[in-house]
Amino acid sequence: MSLRAEIRAAIDDVTPPAPTLQHKVEAFVVANGRDRVVPMHRPRTQWSRPFRGPMSLVAAVLLVVLIGGLVLGGRLLRDLNAPPQTINQAELKRLESRPLRAMPTVRPGDPCPTSPLTDVSAHGPEAVLLGDGPVYSTRLGAQFVITNWGTWSVWSVLVDTTKASGPILIRARDLQTHAEVVFGWNPLTANGQAGDGIPTGRATGTDVVLGQTEHLYPEVVLDLSRPFALTKAGDWPIFKSFIGYPKAAAGCIGFQIDGTNFTGTNFTELIVVS
């Protein structure tokens, strides 16, 4: 059987007879039936002719404005999401490429797990902090701001620089709802001060905190070369991050902390109680 015969048979098998189609089409096309409606383009009206010149000019101006807006908006977006320049970008990328580790799931009503408490009084003003190093943190919730989006608080960490070097990347999740915890700039201080955790990553949205627009970043990076200005000589550096979690989150938060010279396996999950 030739391909031609096969194709003909294959299509004919499913081709129903249409004996009335010719008449239907003819009636559709030439009959003067008033009840058939077909979509047609309206004939071009002439009233607009005098306005065409000025309207073209307006359209051209609008186009230029639109293109300019897109360019500026693109730059703004690029700048907004640009990684911090004081950080070694290659190292930051390597840290960002580390997968998020599995964290414990907390069911509603269950207690929030906590990291072990460590005496760090010999290395700074704090006596006891959560974690077993080289990054130790304060609890959340001593001071907080509630917004339409969620809850914001300042979160401090102390870094044992004898064991950690290079940038430290921190990402966090709510252990009950798995909602992503975000980072921003503290609205009460100037952005980018020494000792500030630097929010980074692609901003996922905005919130208004204390009258200021806060971009929601999925991660924060610590620049160990720029510790808090009042850190005493010989003390471990302190870093403060502005941290937020959405309304849906329970506030029991697990942190994954990745440094260049320590693996996430030992120190990634620092759990604190809000």
Place this chain on the structure above:
Amino acid sequence: MQRVADVKPSSASQQVSESTFADLLKPLIEPGFRLALAMLHDAQAAEDAVQEASFTAWRKLGRMRDQGRLRPWFLGVVANKCRNARRKRWVVEVSVGVPEELPAISLEERTLRGTDLRRAISRLSHDDRLVVVLYFYLDMPVDEVATVAGTSVGATRARLYRAIKKLRPDVAIEEALR
């Protein structure tokens, strides 16, 4: 929206009467329907495509210089309507192609082979499917197929070869073209 009766054909086509329609377009309705059905795999959509194509053809008939080329020209209009119909269906259904289960006459091997072949044809691109249907199903010569497809004879031939290779990779081109 405008009623058909309110739509004036172009001045040239005003001379196209009912008898002209019967003489010129009527013989093309059936091949037009077969083409549309092979392209769309939907009888209702095929009828609609032919109806719309006929209306378009009727309005533009007076502009046709060489009415000897009416058949490829009309089938070209049908093919365009099919392309548009498939686009509309894609938008509505977010899927293109024939239903997985097409009507089968019996369980004979021929039918199964036919189903496979239909499915393979339906997976061709619009342009590939068009040349296959026109050449193999409507028995049109390659130059007329080229006119309908709006491409050169060489390009049409190349498209046909490519389509054959997709449908029957193991069959020699010369054998398939017989």
